[in-house]
Amino acid sequence: MAKDGLPKQAEDFPAWYQEVVKRSGMAENGLAKGTMVMKPHGYAVWEHIQRALDDRFKATGHENLLFPTLIPKSLIDKEQEHLDGFSPELTIVTIGGGEVLEEPLVMRPTSETVIWPTYGKWMQSYRDLPFLYNQWCNVFRWEKRTRIFLRTSEFIWQEGHTAHATADEAKEEVARMLEVYREVAEDVLAIPVLTGKKTPAETFPGAVYSLAIEGLMRDGKALQSGTSHFLGQNFSRAYDCQFLNQDGEQEYAWGTSWGFSTRMVGGTIMAHGDDRGLRLPPAVAPVQVVVVPIYKNDEERSGVLEVAEKIKTTLAGNLIRVKVDDRDQYRPGFKFSEWELKGVPLRIEVGPKDVAADQVVIAHRVSGEKQTRSTADAIGQVAGLLADAQKAIYQDALAYREANTHEIESYESFAEGVEAESGYWVGPWCGDEVCEAKVSSETKATIRVVPLEPTDPGGACIVCGKPGTQRATWAKAY
Numbered sequence: 001m002a003k004d005g006l007p008k009q010a011e012d013f014p015a016w017y018q019e020v021v022k023r024s025g026m027a028e029n030g031l032a033k034g035t036m037v038m039k040p041h042g043y044a045v046w047e048h049i050q051r052a053l054d055d056r057f058k059a060t061g062h063e064n065l066l067f068p069t070l071i072p073k074s075l076i077d078k079e080q081e082h083l084d085g086f087s088p089e090l091t092i093v094t095i096g097g098g099e100v101l102e103e104p105l106v107m108r109p110t111s112e113t114v115i116w117p118t119y120g121k122w123m124q125s126y127r128d129l130p131f132l133y134n135q136w137c138n139v140f141r142w143e144k145r146t147r148i149f150l151r152t153s154e155f156i157w158q159e160g161h162t163a164h165a166t167a168d169e170a171k172e173e174v175a176r177m178l179e180v181y182r183e184v185a186e187d188v189l190a191i192p193v194l195t196g197k198k199t200p201a202e203t204f205p206g207a208v209y210s211l212a213i214e215g216l217m218r219d220g221k222a223l224q225s226g227t228s229h230f231l232g233q234n235f236s237r238a239y240d241c242q243f244l245n246q247d248g249e250q251e252y253a254w255g256t257s258w259g260f261s262t263r264m265v266g267g268t269i270m271a272h273g274d275d276r277g278l279r280l281p282p283a284v285a286p287v288q289v290v291v292v293p294i295y296k297n298d299e300e301r302s303g304v305l306e307v308a309e310k311i312k313t314t315l316a317g318n319l320i321r322v323k324v325d326d327r328d329q330y331r332p333g334f335k336f337s338e339w340e341l342k343g344v345p346l347r348i349e350v351g352p353k354d355v356a357a358d359q360v361v362i363a364h365r366v367s368g369e370k371q372t373r374s375t376a377d378a379i380g381q382v383a384g385l386l387a388d389a390q391k392a393i394y395q396d397a398l399a400y401r402e403a404n405t406h407e408i409e410s411y412e413s414f415a416e417g418v419e420a421e422s423g424y425w426v427g428p429w430c431g432d433e434v435c436e437a438k439v440s441s442e443t444k445a446t447i448r449v450v451p452l453e454p455t456d457p458g459g460a461c462i463v464c465g466k467p468g469t470q471r472a473t474w475a476k477a478y
């Protein structure tokens with residue numbers, strides 16, 4: 001468990017990620033290929049993310065429900081673009097109860113195709129709308145190359161599915177949920193994100209347009225971190241979901257869908273971790289404060305443990321997630337490294353001399369600093385120190401993003417630069433898919449987002465030299 005042997009980020013980021021995930025107890029590979037087991041430390045981070053999202057869904061008027069995992073294959077076949085987009089990733093059940101099924105059942109890759117036919121039965125008049133529903137569930141996407149949290153054949157997420165009487169109302173919903181995602185990414189996960197629109201080539205299959213938040217990881221790669229889609233009437237037409245509008249006419253309902261998944265546990269690891277392991281934002285850290293008692297014999301042990309327990313009781317009473325590491329079989333130095341690896345924001349050390357002086361040592365995971373404080377001061381300051389750590393870790397990530405955002409001078413310098421440095425590369429684009437495809441095939445960088453609102457493109461397309469229509473942000477991405 002010692003930090004010896006943890007690969008250095010700068011030398012081999014994928015190896016660093018794999019080792020940190022494993023040694024910190026976040027997750028491991030599942031027994032079926034491409035699946036993962038979320039272990040308690042990783043699942044606890046997800047639970048905090050889930051709560052942060054769910055509270056905001058409720059606050060914006062949504063209710064939770066749950067549809068079945070299995071979808072009749074014929075339903076998926078009805079929306080052609082959606083079918084084409086998901087076909088390679090489908091997991092299909094063909095046998096049940098020992099018999100070949102009359103109709104194959106698809107393990108949901110996402111639930112539009114089962115939700116919209118049902119919504120059609122629920123809506124008669126505009127008075128029934130909007131439907132503002134969300135579900136928490138696992139989804140299945142057969143992946144050839146998998147990586148824990150980032151891309152696995154089964155993962156947990158939430159999928160919101162709303163139906164509206166007007167296009168404007170649905171578009172407002174799409175923007176509102178993107179803002180919820182931005183807030184959770186930035187204020188809870190401390191990951192600064194770009195918000196924007198996906199290019200048509202990167203749009204969700206079956207959507208009219210897709211909005212996304214994108215975070216930058218510490219290897220300079222982007223991570224799509226949450227998406228919100230305007231479905232127009234595509235799914236309501238495919239599944240015949242009509243309602244009687246205010247003019248007394250039948251109209252197809254306007255739809256949205258939006259999702260945020262356990263991939264963001266991986267995002268949190270990669271946006272903040274360092275060569276010592278995880279650095280967790282206090283808002284999602286399963287343990288926010290660990291108290292490590294330091295002693296050599298039984299007499300010292302009882303003295304320091306008494307103080308440690310007192311600190312724990314007081315902090316827990318203030319709803320701070322605190323743990324006393326009183327394991328006898330490990331030395332303090334080992335415990336320090338282990339809690340650093342697990343990303344605990346604050347460590348309080350209590351030794352016999354500290355007990356005598358009525359003081360403790362506070363070690364900060366984010367800044368790496370140590371301070372000595374009177375025991376009472378330390379207890380009183382913990383909430384403030386956690387709030388400071390939450391801000392500091394966000395500022396660190398923001399500074400990293402700023403240092404790794406480049407203005408594109410020419411196609412040649414961009415192609416060379418993105419190879420050497422990754423990060424975000426920003427410049428004018430003509431909007432043509434041919435230019436987009438040329439960049440991705442030659443550099444592996446893709447357009448992450450274009451601005452939500454029209455902006456000055458700032459010059460000619462970096463690829464073809466025709467007039468620019470948008471300012472695009474390119475990056476290599478997960």
Ligand SMILES: [Zn+2]
Nearest residue numbers: 430435461464
């Ligand atoms: Zn162009």
